[in-house]
Amino acid sequence: MTAIPIRDFLLLAPEIFLAVAGMAMLVAGSYGRDNGGNGHRGCSVCAVAALAMTGGLVFWLQGGREVPEVILSGMFVLDGYAFFWKILLLIAATLTIFLSERFVAEGGYRPGEYYALILFATTGMLLMVSGFNLLSIWISLELMALSSYILAGYFKHQLKSTEAALKYFVLGALSSGILLYGVSLLYGATGTLELAGLSDALSLAVAAGDGQVLVALGWLLLAMGLFFKVAVVPFHVWTPDVYVGAPTPITSFLAIASKAASFAVLVRIFYQGLAFLTPDWQWLTAALATITMIWGNLAALTQKNVKRMLAYSSIAHAGYVLIGVLTATEDGQWAVLFYLAAYTFITAGAFGTVVLLERRAYAGETYEDYAGLARRAPFLAASMMIFLLALTGIPPTGGFVGKIYLFAAAVEAGWVWVAVVGVLTSAISLYYYMGLIVQMYLKDAEDTTPEPLYAPGLLATVGLCAVITVLLGLLPGPLIELAKGSLLPLP
Amino acid sequence: MEFLTAHGPALLFYLFAAMALGSAVLVVTMRNPMYGALSLLVSFLSVAVLFFLRNAEFVAVVQIFVYGGGIMVLFLFVIMLINLHRLHEVRMFAQSAPLGILVGVLLVALFVFSFVGVGFGPALATPENMVSVEGQAAGNSEAVAWLLYRQYLLPFEVASVFLLVAMVGAVILGRRN
Amino acid sequence: MANYIPILVFVLVAIGFLIVSLMAARIFRHGGKGGTNADPYECGNEADSLAHDHRFSIRYYLIAVLFVIFDVETIFLFPWAVMFDRLALFGFIEMMVFLAILVVGYVYVWNRGALDWA
Numbered sequence: 076m077t078a079i080p081i082r083d084f085l086l087l088a089p090e091i092f093l094a095v096a097g098m099a100m101l102v103a104g105s106y107g108r109d110n111g112g113n114g115h116r117g118c119s120v121c122a123v124a125a126l127a128m129t130g131g132l133v134f135w136l137q138g139g140r141e142v143p144e145v146i147l148s149g150m151f152v153l154d155g156y157a158f159f160w161k162i163l164l165l166i167a168a169t170l171t172i173f174l175s176e177r178f179v180a181e182g183g184y185r186p187g188e189y190y191a192l193i194l195f196a197t198t199g200m201l202l203m204v205s206g207f208n209l210l211s212i213w214i215s216l217e218l219m220a221l222s223s224y225i226l227a228g229y230f231k232h233q234l235k236s237t238e239a240a241l242k243y244f245v246l247g248a249l250s251s252g253i254l255l256y257g258v259s260l261l262y263g264a265t266g267t268l269e270l271a272g273l274s275d276a277l278s279l280a281v282a283a284g285d286g287q288v289l290v291a292l293g294w295l296l297l298a299m300g301l302f303f304k305v306a307v308v309p310f311h312v313w314t315p316d317v318y319v320g321a322p323t324p325i326t327s328f329l330a331i332a333s334k335a336a337s338f339a340v341l342v343r344i345f346y347q348g349l350a351f352l353t354p355d356w357q358w359l360t361a362a363l364a365t366i367t368m369i370w371g372n373l374a375a376l377t378q379k380n381v382k383r384m385l386a387y388s389s390i391a392h393a394g395y396v397l398i399g400v401l402t403a404t405e406d407g408q409w410a411v412l413f414y415l416a417a418y419t420f421i422t423a424g425a426f427g428t429v430v431l432l433e434r435r436a437y438a439g440e441t442y443e444d445y446a447g448l449a450r451r452a453p454f455l456a457a458s459m460m461i462f463l464l465a466l467t468g469i470p471p472t473g474g475f476v477g478k479i480y481l482f483a484a485a486v487e488a489g490w491v492w493v494a495v496v497g498v499l500t501s502a503i504s505l506y507y508y509m510g511l512i513v514q515m516y517l518k519d520a521e522d523t524t525p526e527p528l529y530a531p532g533l534l535a536t537v538g539l540c541a542v543i544t545v546l547l548g549l550l551p552g553p554l555i556e557l558a559k560g561s562l563l564p565l566p
Numbered sequence: 567m568e569f570l571t572a573h574g575p576a577l578l579f580y581l582f583a584a585m586a587l588g589s590a591v592l593v594v595t596m597r598n599p600m601y602g603a604l605s606l607l608v609s610f611l612s613v614a615v616l617f618f619l620r621n622a623e624f625v626a627v628v629q630i631f632v633y634g635g636g637i638m639v640l641f642l643f644v645i646m647l648i649n650l651h652r653l654h655e656v657r658m659f660a661q662s663a664p665l666g667i668l669v670g671v672l673l674v675a676l677f678v679f680s681f682v683g684v685g686f687g688p689a690l691a692t693p694e695n696m697v698s699v700e701g702q703a704a705g706n707s708e709a710v711a712w713l714l715y716r717q718y719l720l721p722f723e724v725a726s727v728f729l730l731v732a733m734v735g736a737v738i739l740g741r742r743n
Numbered sequence: 744m745a746n747y748i749p750i751l752v753f754v755l756v757a758i759g760f761l762i763v764s765l766m767a768a769r770i771f772r773h774g775g776k777g778g779t780n781a782d783p784y785e786c787g788n789e790a791d792s793l794a795h796d797h798r799f800s801i802r803y804y805l806i807a808v809l810f811v812i813f814d815v816e817t818i819f820l821f822p823w824a825v826m827f828d829r830l831a832l833f834g835f836i837e838m839m840v841f842l843a844i845l846v847v848g849y850v851y852v853w854n855r856g857a858l859d860w861a
Contacts, residue, residue: 087720094727098847101734105854150720188734188851195731202724212720218728225735238737288680618747626819636811643807647799699829709821715834720821721839726844729812733848736812737857740805 083146086153089132089161090201095409096125097194104187109492115179122172122194129201129478130165133158145207149269151476152207159561160204163416167195167332170423173536174430175324177528180443184229184323193328194267196222200336209258209268209297209348212340213251216304224335227321240319246303246313260293270343274350274566282353294349298356301344304337307397311390315374318386319440325431326382327426330389331419331424338415339392342400342408343563350566353403360401367394368500381429381441383505386423388466388536389502392418399481403566405559407484412558414481417465417473421511424540425462428455431527431537445511447520452527455534456515458541465510465544468501473547480555579619586612599645606641612633621696623706805857816845 084091084281098119104114123447143154143209171193180187206212218532229238262268264286265276277294280286303310318326345356355447396418399411432444449456478501485494547554570577585608592605610633617626660666698704699712714722782789789842823830830837852858 098730100850101730102847102854105851148717150718188738192731192734198727199724202720208721210718211721212726214724214728218724218731221728221731221735225731225738228739231739288684292677292680311612339770410603574799587825595837618827624822627821631818632811636814640804640807640811643804645803647801647804679778705825710750711826711830711834715823715826715830716821719837723844726816726841729816730844730848732812735807736808737855738774738851740801740808741855741857 080147081487083151086136086144086146087151087200088136089129090198090205090414092132093125093194093201094127094198096121096129097191097218100125100187100194101191104185115186118190119172119176122190123169125194126165126169126172126197130162133161133165133201137161145271147272150208150211151202151205153205154563155561156339156343156563157205159412159558160335161201163419164197164200164204164332164336167328167335167419167423168193169538170419170427170536171324171328171332173532174327174427175424175547176493176532177321177430177530178322178324182230189226189229192222192226195330196226196328200332203336204339204343206340206343207270209261209270209273209344210480212344213255213258216337216340219333219336220304223247223325223329226325226328227317229322229325230320230420233320236322237320239317242313243317250300250303250310253296253303255498256320257293257298257300258350258394260289261297262291264289264377270348273348277349278351280544284338290352294352295359297344297349298359301337301341302363303405305334305341305393305396306390307363307393308370311367312392313369314390316385316387318410319380319382322421323382323426323430325377326386326549327423328498330385330422334389335415336392337420337484338396338400345400346403346408346563346566353566357401357403360397361490364397364401364493365393365496366499367391367397368496372500372503375504378430378507379442381442381445382440384511385425385429388504388508389422391500392466394500395478395481395497398490398497401493401513402484402488402490404484404488405482405562405565406487407560408565409555410477410484411559412478412561413551413554415542416554416558417477417544420540420543421462421465421472421474424537424544425466427533427537427540428459428462431455431533432525433528442511442514443521444525445514445516446518446524448527449516451520455527455537459515459535461544463512465548467505469505471545471548473544476548476551490540575619579616582612582615582619585609586616599648603641603645607634607638610638613701621706624710765795802860809852809857812848816842 100118104118137153138158140153140155143152145152172190174187175193178184179189196219199215199220199222202215203212206215222239224244225242228237230236257266259271261277264272264280267273267276277286277290280290299310301311306314318329321329337401345353345360349356366402368391371387371394375384375387375391375498378387396411396414399414401407401408429440432448433440445456445459448459465472468475468478470476478497482494482497485491485497589605589608589612593602593609596602596605610629614629614634615621616625617629695711697706697710704712818837819841823834827834
């Protein structure tokens with residue numbers, strides 16, 4: 076490595092471009108006195124353009140790879156797996172920006188820094204899913220997390236939002252510390268941080284005898300940190316408060332982009348770095364998946380607040396995704412990719428509907444706010460119904476297809492009981508999702524019920540998500556093929 | 567004298583480890599936050615000595631600069647911003663404190679039990695790595711630089727973006743509209 | 744390790760100096776604690792209220808946070824400086840990129856008026 080690795084930096088161009096775009100937006104938006112949310116449209120167009128160009132660069136430079144290539148002295152890997160996630164994350168960030176327009180305009184925030192933070196968080200995610208060294212993964216994860224803490228506290232004058240940011244920050248910092256401590260113990264035992272050699276080094280350390288304790292504690296702490304990031308019971312306590320308190324577009328960002336990126340990293344670390352410990356983490360994941368599905372769905376039953384219900388629903392769905400993770404088979408793995416891709420559109424649409432019913436003081440959050448929506452806004456109500464059916468897992472939606480493949484993969488791999496818990500808890504979830512559909516279609520609106528906002532851009536986004544949700548249910552083939560072509564080698 | 571040269575580093579380790587732990591306990595038990603902050607400083611500096619003892623001089627200096635300097639300033643500012651008069655009326659420990667102590671003791675027991683007598687694998691078996699560059703003896707800072715600016719170049723640049731985001735966050739959340 | 748023995752001696756002398764001077768003060772001072780001795784010294788004027796009766800601006804904290812961030816940044820310069828010749832042009836460009844990103848942050852902070860005191 077004596078010469079400057081120019082080629083490596085060229086291959087890193089998408090990430091560099093996105094970070095530079097974020098900085099340009101940050102500086103451009105900081106000139107002048109407070110402009111009370113003016114220019115938000117221009118800024119959001121620029122941000123979407125930056126994401127689209129990054130997507131183009133990802134296609135051009137990092138796409139179409141049969142054989143993984145590791146660059147920058149083992150820090151960064153280019154493979155089909157990372158490519159799939161990058162495209163999905165860029166789409167998720169774009170959807171978030173579509174949902175944000177109204178929030179930025181009405182809140183009177185400086186649009187430049189808001190969109191810049193989303194771009195920085197996305198940069199962190201892109202680096203995360205390509206990370207091939209525990210240290211580069213960790214620092215990228217922190218870049219994503221720090222940006223998310225700030226975005227969650229964006230309603231500075233709302234106590235709920237400040238509380239959300241504070242809780243998220245304190246618990247997030249704690250979990251990052253735990254994760255890093257686990258990494259340091261694994262490094263102590265093996266002397267390596269690179270995922271490629273970690274598994275072999277682990278087997279050597281365990282065979283040597285002394286290393287067993289270090290390895291056991293190390294991987295458990297590392298896994299705990301990751302489970303916190305994907306919000307799995309019992310590491311989920313931050314989720315409901317943060318999801319309710321954060322501005323709704325940001326809630327959506329956390330539920331789709333942050334969660335997907337964290338799952339991508341979790342699967343990569345488990346499958347590639349901890350391959351040697353596969354039976355161990357399979358059992359741990361199976362236990363947590365079961366608790367998560369049961370607890371998430373039962374807690375969602377009692378919620379009166381739609382955002383809080385969606386938060387618990389998001390916890391429960393993390394449990395379903397874990398089913399695919401724990402199988403350690405090809406079928407399980409592509410089911411995870413498919414499910415999280417479908418979940419991105421479903422959840423973005425559901426939160427988009429919440430945004431349309433929202434007022435500044437957090438209206439549009441109780442079940443009653445949705446009463447009679449079918450009569451007042453038939454299109455919106457129909458879209459929301461599609462999202463709720465998809466979350467339950469009812470055909471013809473992408474949620475149904477995803478769940479079927481997850482459960483089928485679990486049964487095939489011999490984890491029948493986990494799949495059974497998944498099916499039973501899905502049945503429970505029907506109750507609380509139906510509650511909202513009943514409100515929309517069978518109840519009448521009262522005087523205090525908020526009118527849905529007429530915002531063409533937002534409506535179009537929600538509609539697009541609904542169409543894609545149904546399309547994924549009717550024609551899942553292309554996405555399944557794409558997911559099947561983006562797999563990691565099995566542990 | 568012979569005893570000292572043979573066991574000097576070990577004695578220093580136990581001395582400063584005890585100081586770090588003792589002052590850390592004082593941080594949470596002192597009622598006066600000023601005393602707590604000063605105990606924290608003692609703890610930081612003791613940890614810095616522990617890094618010195620392991621030849622990690624660069625990390626030791628970072629510990630003194632960033633924690634002993636920057637982080638302590640932050641703590642003193644917070645103490646300045648809060649109302650000290652009311653502090654006498656505040657309960658020192660929440661009701662769940664006994665449970666917390668129990669969990670803490672169990673965790674310490676777990677780690678002590680796990681680590682006593684365990685040899686730390688390859689990473690610590692060759693401490694000369696920390697003071698050499700490509701096999702030649704060098705200072706610890708040189709060794710860190712050789713790794714950080716070559717092999718760990720990507721995390722290093724990402725850290726810079728990370729610090730930028732931290733600045734943005736400080737301005738957004740710390741400035742009144 | 745032997746390089747640090749002078750520093751150890753220095754630390755011991757410093758601790759000894761503290762003990763000796765505090766003990767000397769205890770022996771030679773007259774009068775006790777309390778009374779006007781405990782009042783804050785305000786250049787000969789009597790203090791009219793305690794510092795904690797006033798609210799401080801959050802700006803102090805903002806400045807402190809920015810200080811810590813730039814403090815961390817300077818830390819990265821030290822190892823680079825000691826290896827400057829061996830890291831050569833590559834290291835130089837790398838550090839300039841690092842600094843450029845932080846200059847972006849500096850421009851942002853400046854423009855947003857976080858450094859204005861008025």
